[in-house]
Amino acid sequence: HLYNHKTIQSLNLKNSSLSNEFCKELADGIMKAKNLQTLDLSDNNCGKGIPTMIYNLAFQPNFKSLNVSKCTVDLNEMASAIYKLIKMSMSLEYVDLSHISSLNSSLTKDFFFSLG
Secondary structure, three states: OOHHHHOOOOOEEEOOOOOOOHHHHHHHHHOOOOOOOOOOOOOEEEEOOHHHHHHHHHHOOOOEEEOOOOOOHHHHHHHHHHOOOOOOOOOOOEEEEOOOOOOOOOOOOOHHHHHO
């Protein structure tokens, strides 16, 4: 659990075969990991869990970099979570959304306005 690692700065879970249950636990832990700066979730398939984690990252004061490339997710929930992250985060510098099939069709006009 991240509850015991509140000072962690970087977490690489690339191609880790994450389960929905693990993603939910990780999403809860992210709320406690105030020093988290980078998260790599690329090449995973945990449905609704990844968007929940992304939404929680918006509340991390030091978070800078997210990689969710090649993830299989609910596209509408992913688009909503990314929009909220970009709109709310004051420290975000990098997001990799490459190779997420059909994600562009789920992005709204508000999403693109949030990019500036």
